[in-house]
Amino acid sequence: SCHSLVVEDIFLQREQNLGREGGREGIACCRYVSKAAAKPQVEFDYDGPSMKTTVPGPRSKELMKQLGQIQNTGAINFFCNYEESKGNYLVDVDGNRMLDIYTQISSIPIGYNHPALLKVMANPNNLSTFVNRPALGILPPENFPDKITESLLSVAPSGMTRVQTMSCGACSNENAYKAIFIWYRNKERGQNTPTNEELNTSMINQAPGCPQLSILSFMGGFHGRTLGCLATTHSKAIHKLDIPSFDWPVAPFPRLQYPLDEFTRENAEEEARCLEEVEDLIVKWRQKGKPVAGIVIEPIQAEGGDNHASPDFFRRLRNIARKHGCAFHVDEVQTGGGGTGKFWAHEHWGMDDPADVVSFSKKLLSGGYYHKDELQPDKPYRIFNTWMGDPSKNLFLSEVLNVIRRENLLEEVTRSGKALLNGLYELQAQYPSILSRARGQGTFCAIDAFDDATRDRILLKARDKGVLLGGCGDRSIRFRPALVFKEYHVNLFLNIFNDVLAQHK
Amino acid sequence: SCHSLVVEDIFLQREQNLGREGGREGIACCRYVSKAAAKPQVEFDYDGPSMKTTVPGPRSKELMKQLGQIQNTGAINFFCNYEESKGNYLVDVDGNRMLDIYTQISSIPIGYNHPALLKVMANPNNLSTFVNRPALGILPPENFPDKITESLLSVAPSGMTRVQTMSCGACSNENAYKAIFIWYRNKERGQNTPTNEELNTSMINQAPGCPQLSILSFMGGFHGRTLGCLATTHSKAIHKLDIPSFDWPVAPFPRLQYPLDEFTRENAEEEARCLEEVEDLIVKWRQKGKPVAGIVIEPIQAEGGDNHASPDFFRRLRNIARKHGCAFHVDEVQTGGGGTGKFWAHEHWGMDDPADVVSFSKKLLSGGYYHKDELQPDKPYRIFNTWMGDPSKNLFLSEVLNVIRRENLLEEVTRSGKALLNGLYELQAQYPSILSRARGQGTFCAIDAFDDATRDRILLKARDKGVLLGGCGDRSIRFRPALVFKEYHVNLFLNIFNDVLAQHK
16 A cells, blocks of 8 residues: 555656646646647547537447347437547547536546546556455455545545445435434433334334334435435436335425525525425424434435525524434535535535535445444444445545545636636526526536426537537536536537527527 | 457366366366366465464454444454455455355355456456446446346346346345336326326325335345335344334245255145235235235345245245236345356246346346336336446456356356255254254255354354354354355365364364
């Protein structure tokens, strides 16, 4: 581990030098396209989209037919050539090269085939981590505490020194909810051990062993699709239809007007209304005999339509949770990892004690949750499964974090994000009948189309011109570029997007 | 892909030749320890356990303290040196080398650091699959249909041509349950589209949109620990205590007497009793307004104590499911992948149409479920998440399947399994006050200790003598070796185990 740090330092210096050639002094262009830096550019990124066919092209259609024999392919956009994809560009199997502003549903942190990640694969010391997946909860590898410390704990949210790894976002939230329920019942139970009645009834899914506790969530929220998570997800009916659920309270999420600073009074009123409803629901569900053990919320509702709320809203909500003895769980699965210009979106709230639990996945390459000390289960095997994460993903995460630090990517995101949001403001002023409600934090931006049909048409047209975007909510377009999306890429995107909108008019 | 097949063929021939040197002609020894084949042996396996300290040793204890600052370490056995582990031997951080008959809770298919898997890492064509994890449901890689066909579909259960990949066992079962609920409601709904009332109520977790359907499971069953799975898991109270659950029916699983063929009449009666109860529960829950949409069962209840039932029991249960319109879901997360001597344990039932859904994970290196055509959701995004599996694990799985075929590992497992079970019969005859109820299929064996304290003491003593075993149920010892566990290893184990028992007496 010491040895590999030295090797890294050499790379660090070399790449910083390369970085300087491209120019960091506020010039509105990117080293990737600077003529002076033609060589390193090729290694990391292409110089723009390049389209050969409409998308999906003939090869993608052929493969879709093949896969259609095995799975429902209704959600598949096209098939990819990941070998040829680089940096911000995703290449498809028909040779189309697209500027990727959706990044596998926001899960590619530093672009495709980043040399730092390829280097992880080239290191023979890492081989056995890929080949021998351990049952982390019982037989962890020697370097596990060190790896976790240098990766996940080095970016731990304020007030948290403990982290539980998991394999994906849904498992992270499911297990975070379990930790919350266990913590809540232990509080109620005091120092007493569980009764025989509790132990026996738990085996047949009945109270008091399986108590009727609840998690309060928000309309428009998304926290995953497994049955526990799904009971807190309220973004689209098709996600929930036909699946049994829990009778858990659902509070309204503020519907704010944008830009936020032009509607501070109206927005504050809306937020106050929602917070009042939260307290009412907590009281109501306690009276119903289904007390709220935890509150779960995204810092920006992503799947639900990129809905923002003010730092003040979150601070008050956190206080309500504390007042009523509910754990406050901030779900950063989509917002975490730097896209908002801070590593965690909740850092924008400016709190010393922002949460009791923070869950993550996607850009962090595998899942998990940080938690306060008191949320750690009292006994082993209460939060447990076979794999409990994947150390090979943590190897990549360590490198991702090194790249973020070495290349100051959070600053870059803040800069690109400003350019992106300003561009979106200009476009919605230019095309007021098509676009409205531009909003964002860092490059985690969105804008609304006139209606869903318009939105979907714009997404397809942009794709045929070489720009990959995602939809969310009813009629929103969401921007989820990698952290290596620079001002240069913003300008490239804005030009293409402008063409799409001009043709749409 | 054509190219890589050619390369594989060359390797295949070479390794088959190596294999022949070791001798396959029924000699009761293993090529790994044959003097004539000393060279390849070093590459794959060690020649026996080698203990330096008691376990956990001082270095493990040090690391446990370090990790204890970050997580609950109560379940951790010791820390591992996966680099030095080989074949059937797990090496710990104190230099102890143990014969591993537990294999990371049954999840290591062909031993540690198998050369075929290391080769996957050495192939530069595979690099990008590790570095760029796709959102498989929307942007799969070009080789995804081929890879799935040559890996998962090449071992598809009888009657199934469709498979949905997932990241872990719990997610596999959660999503299989969802597919069952969707299928069941679509049957009830006929050709009609969902009503607005259904769509609207689903958003707030209420019926009819979120209907009160249930999954019938069995006492002693284990299907995972996320909230949906946990409602069907009934192996230990500590897994379920304090977690809200669903009011779903729990049937008794037959408590048979072993050896099965000495108690056919008694066991048949017990099985009939359980099947009757299953039908009663289905009727009762339908009357309650919580109809049983699916029945989930393990071919051998693993966590619950290695409880077996006869092929006849499963055939009748499958018919009950069909009769009542319930999907029949066979959970092969622990039994799948060859440990019972067939690739799927349900193949022992000898049925053309054994199930509607078969879920897997562990030895298959990532999760998923096979299903009948009609279990495929009618619309995209109903069964969906960001990653939906991990193609890099499928690369390894392809190689694992190649090794299983090339080395006839299922036959080897059957042979080793017989030797193991016969050895266990002898030991329980020799130590009747300590051991009883030896049982198994292939190397998927178990034996009961007098009580839980005896069991735990035996497990620790065996470990200090260099043999890693697992517990399950109240007082069972379970055997879960890799598929490369040969007769030679059986004999090695039996000698050590005999010593442990002799000292215990």
